Amino acid sequence: MKKTTGTPAQEELAAVCGQVWDVLIAARAGYLATVSAHYDEVFHDVVQRTERAGSLGKTDIAALVVWKRLSAQTRWVTELMSLPDTHVRAVTERAVTAVRDTALTRGEAARAGRGIIWELPGFRTGDALASAILTAAAPQRMAVYDRRVQHALDTLGLTLTSTPGRYGRYLQLLDDLLHHGATRADGWTARDIDTALYWTGRPDPAPSR
Template identity: 80%
Template sequence: MKTTTETPGGEEFAALCRHAWDTLIPARASYLTDVSPHYDEVLHDVAQRTEHAGSLGKTDIAALVVWKRLSAQTRWVTALMSLPDTHVRAITERAVTAVRDSTIPRNEAARTGRGIIAELPGFRSGDALASAVLTAAAPHRMAVYDRRVQHALDTLGLTLTPTPGRYGRYMQLLDDLLEHGGAPADGWTARDIDTALYWTGGSGDPPHPAAP
């Protein structure tokens, strides 16, 4: 059985994951009911462009900033916009390749991609925007992380610390949830879980700005 580096193995951890599904399933249903089906169009558009281009440019990242409802009035935005788009794409192309590499486990691909994207201004710390970029790069494999997701994990008793490598550990944790979900988890993706966690972490509130 696979476990994260931050959570206990054995039946206790498996039971914790199974219990989490009692919250995730109705949370996902509420998310689909209460959030506009058009809300994620920006993410889908960026993902489609990334599929064809194999990289993300400054325009794609700017769109994801709006999608995540982050502040653009920060120094890192100025630094990022001052770079040539070719430079940004050279870095994101490597990250795209990393997270799409199906020859390695999802958590390792996530950790590698996260390390690469950290070369860009604004991506050295925090995982909210970085996870959005990586999810746009591999929407069927990666998932989004933000403070609402963290709050939900804390509420469910699933430990995820902010120490370096968090995004890779987060993806492993989602794999653990899928592994222990049984029949209720059939057909779920990591992205489905992150939306359920997002809704759980916001107590059903409408989407609001997420911390980087």
């Protein structure tokens, strides 16, 4: 009888890990060689402000909307901007604390932070902007999720469904990838993997993120 070593998802990942890392390493190199070194300056500015403040305000969220190239002409933006910044910071401060909690696994921390961010307008559905906020809060632990990342995961044969709790499962998947990568994963963060997945899942060679 075959001995099981983890969940079906972990066993699936272990089976295809070598091929996945072949793709990730090449994609990460392509991303770094092609995307402007200045493109993530907005993201890094938000990271630094979050490190100092321990929370994100409306200005930080607005900056990440532009960085993620999302539409600001939506109802949720009006609702968010109508809230006091103190309220927004109170919510994001709790989320920052959650994703930085090293007593939790990467996946557990992601799930906790995502559940808190859910309280703000615009974060009830989808994970793209929420993941950017949580990654700005803990850039060494969290990672950005978007439709291109999802496309890459599908292409690589890695299962990530859209059922509730997707962001937590996504970070657990990246944690498993880092674990199974052995020496090939040395020096890599979850954020490095997300940029490699983004590059793999892009529909065209456009270098913007």
